[in-house]
Amino acid sequence: MSVTSAKGFRASGIAAGIKDSGNPDLALVVNDGPLTAAAGVFTSNRVKAAPVVWSEQVLKSGAVKAVVLNSGGANACTGPAGFQDTHKTAEELAALLDASAAEVAVCSTGLIGVRLPMEALLSGLKTAAGALAADGGAAAATAIMTTDTVAKTAEARGTGYAVGGMAKGAGMLAPGLATMLVVLTTDAVADAGVLDSVLRAATKVTFDRVDSDGCMSTNDTVLLLASGASETVPDLAEFQAAVTSVCADLARQLIGDAEGATKDIAVEVVRAASEDEAVQVAKAVTRSNLFKCAMYGNDPNWGRVLSAVGTTDAAFEPDQLSVAINNVWVCRDGGVGEDRDLVDLTGREVKVTVDLAAGTSSATVWTNDLTPGYVHENSAYSS
Amino acid sequence: MSVTSAKGFRASGIAAGIKDSGNPDLALVVNDGPLTAAAGVFTSNRVKAAPVVWSEQVLKSGAVKAVVLNSGGANACTGPAGFQDTHKTAEELAALLDASAAEVAVCSTGLIGVRLPMEALLSGLKTAAGALAADGGAAAATAIMTTDTVAKTAEARGTGYAVGGMAKGAGMLAPGLATMLVVLTTDAVADAGVLDSVLRAATKVTFDRVDSDGCMSTNDTVLLLASGASETVPDLAEFQAAVTSVCADLARQLIGDAEGATKDIAVEVVRAASEDEAVQVAKAVTRSNLFKCAMYGNDPNWGRVLSAVGTTDAAFEPDQLSVAINNVWVCRDGGVGEDRDLVDLTGREVKVTVDLAAGTSSATVWTNDLTPGYVHENSAYSS
Known part of the structure; x- marks a missing residue:
């Protein structure tokens, strides 16, 4: 092949x-x-x-x-x-x-x-x-x-x-x-x-x-x-x-196989007003260094997801946003949801779902965690 | 005070x-x-x-x-x-x-x-x-x-x-x-x-x-x-x-005092068509994780500066871009300039100058390097 x-x-x-x-x-x-x-x-x-x-x-x-x-x-x-x-x-x-x-x-x-x-x-x-x-x-x-x-x-x-x-x-x-x-x-x-x-x-x-x-x-x-x-x-x-x-x-x-990564993370945005907006929101999350550091630390820090979503101009109301990490809805309607201790982040593959409650479109963007290995590989070596 | x-x-x-x-x-x-x-x-x-x-x-x-x-x-x-x-x-x-x-x-x-x-x-x-x-x-x-x-x-x-x-x-x-x-x-x-x-x-x-x-x-x-x-x-x-x-x-x-930082980096964009474009280009550079890792590693990797500049829609011609790191013009007219070994990156403060050759405006945006300390502080600890 x-x-x-x-x-x-x-x-x-x-x-x-x-x-x-x-x-x-x-x-x-x-x-x-x-x-x-x-x-x-x-x-x-x-x-x-x-x-x-x-x-x-x-x-x-x-x-x-x-x-x-x-x-x-x-x-x-x-x-x-x-x-x-x-x-x-x-x-x-x-x-x-x-x-x-x-x-x-x-x-x-x-x-x-x-x-x-x-x-x-x-x-x-x-x-x-x-x-x-x-x-x-x-x-x-x-x-x-x-x-x-x-x-x-x-x-x-x-x-x-x-x-x-x-x-x-x-x-x-x-x-x-x-x-x-x-x-x-x-x-x-x-x-x-x-x-x-x-x-x-x-x-x-x-x-x-x-x-x-x-x-x-x-x-x-x-x-x-x-x-x-x-x-x-x-x-x-x-x-x-x-x-x-x-x-x-x-x-x-x-x-x-991304440099230094320990997690492969699928950020899925659902109920967006359009596919383009779903992609925009997903990329805002995948671009957040703080979110990516939290993933490295097995920390279901959903506040960092919401603060990234809030930087976009996609259609949503802040008090209707919900976030699941590995299918545990840790944030519901813009506030605290299920117990974050229920989230198991020990595996390499992670799924983060952001529900915008604004439409019927969805999209998934893949990213990695941000790790000391990534920093090492990109600082110790001119590439 | x-x-x-x-x-x-x-x-x-x-x-x-x-x-x-x-x-x-x-x-x-x-x-x-x-x-x-x-x-x-x-x-x-x-x-x-x-x-x-x-x-x-x-x-x-x-x-x-x-x-x-x-x-x-x-x-x-x-x-x-x-x-x-x-x-x-x-x-x-x-x-x-x-x-x-x-x-x-x-x-x-x-x-x-x-x-x-x-x-x-x-x-x-x-x-x-x-x-x-x-x-x-x-x-x-x-x-x-x-x-x-x-x-x-x-x-x-x-x-x-x-x-x-x-x-x-x-x-x-x-x-x-x-x-x-x-x-x-x-x-x-x-x-x-x-x-x-x-x-x-x-x-x-x-x-x-x-x-x-x-x-x-x-x-x-x-x-x-x-x-x-x-x-x-x-x-x-x-x-x-x-x-x-x-x-x-x-x-x-x-x-x-930024988390985990070992460098304070001023990205100065000069000869931009407008101040807004100077800021846009500077922020593209300050957002590049690869550039920030290179700074941590004392690596004057100007290719990462140029590849960040290239993601913007500011006015410039790629073959007229020049980049100085701590006043050494390592990139001139889109190609190799002075010897990168002349760049001294051992100090905490670093100045990166991007010359767009497109106008008379300028702006400076400050950022930090991306370090294992940043990753550690934002993964080991819910903040």
Whole structure:
């Protein structure tokens, strides 16, 4: 289960010497067709890394033959020289694959503001191209890890076709996509327009509802490539469900491996006036450092939930707000509810429910607790 | 230097038994006139504590005879019964002072969602009223502390009059005022309208530009009381400067005592298209947990500054952004600038300058680093 779950794809992952550690740091995903249809979603950060600027242009054609991904350096805030590095990377891989650079997407992740070691990277491209294999998905997923502790892959099966994927991301996870690189593949027959609409609908309710630490990356990229190798034209609803399922699976894995986290927290807002307002309220809670510290301390401190809800302009009356933590309604109608000592917070997964009593819409946003481990990992180490 | 620096005020601070620790927890500030003019600014959180709802009503008259402040409980999210507790507190103090409850402001700070121990509080009011003294400002400042490690007081002298103040606040410090209670006093002759305009102008550039942890409180209150006892009608510009100076002094003390912090960080945005955009960009940086972790680790990680700036809609071009950390321009024109090893981050005070190259406006917002101490203090302890 990975980017090579779908027919028509080969992948590889190798150590090119980009990382000082010597760990794998260069991955390829190649679409052998017959189709090369593709869609992409990118960070909404206005400070975009060179590979994002490049890949956004590539995706405008709706065709991607190959994706090259490196960890060990984000190639962000590196100026015109950094953009040339991305361009050169695409050209070199295109030459190795007998393709056009305009069909090669590039993704990078790692420290911002540092040039990539191009000699090592270009030399690594040859090795990686030589290692391409129909079972190379696991190696590719490993080569894109930074502070990730586990490789992240997923797949779903449709009627006569497959959807596979891989992701990396452990910090800088926030709305409008996270510090994450995601490549999804399918052997279904679909054109770029269908892929684009399916991908946007899937990311809106999965990756966009993951907010580990409120920080938006310069490099976020989610790509969906279709090879058509199954010769199956999918039912659109089933295909949407399969792609969304793979995205949800990978998003859940990102939260589960977030830097320093000890809790995976689902903040569910119910009875909101609209889905947008439900998301707004949920994100206000997932952005509260005080709430996240309380979760780390197994403290069902619902006052911190209410004080976060109160910062939004969603429809609600303060004296009609209710909050449950792991299904114990510790706050009812804006005041004290059930005994907080009834709440068991010892497990890794926590559910916080906020009832706005203002409508019929709902949404869930996932986040993590704020821990000394998170602080340590992001202070002791330039990432 | 405190709320009793200005003539016409008495204050006290005692241990009423509201806190389990037995530390001082009840403070009074009484205006002996001849004027009882007052103005107030309150949290913009829609979930407001009972004392905030009460005091907002009191301040509508523009007259305050006395302020009663308790630590050890926020009286927030306590429903109609909590509001009755606030009302009863005001009535009892009014009776002791031969005043009207409608002239008694109430402030509370501590845990949300817990009723106050009213028997201890009401009994403490008598003790506190008996302890009122013209040099009681220091005792009052001590009695409003929660996780504060030091009492916070300030004063400024105008021509023939004084402005004094006290503050508490160490966590939940954020825009739209912080978890803070502030009482300012002056013996200048000023009516409620003047006090209101001076206070709003002062808080906008002081307390509203302090953002320690991004969390907005349910209880924030800043009051300015005038006794007129100096018989001096102040020059308005001088008076504004004096009040702003006391607010800035107290705001700086709040940042200096923030929970678990090891750094006081001034994020200065220059060459913005407007002051509002300068504040918006500064707050995006002060809200970035990754930036704050880097500061804790003495890591001049300017990429985290740029990625925060990129989340705003302020006017700038990404390739014209420059960033200095302690006056070393580590990022120039969106790319690598001076050697980051030149940055010395060993001191407690840090200055980060963001040059937007988009205009002539500027603003500074203060924040702290994110530390294991912050996490510990807010997880090991319900506050």
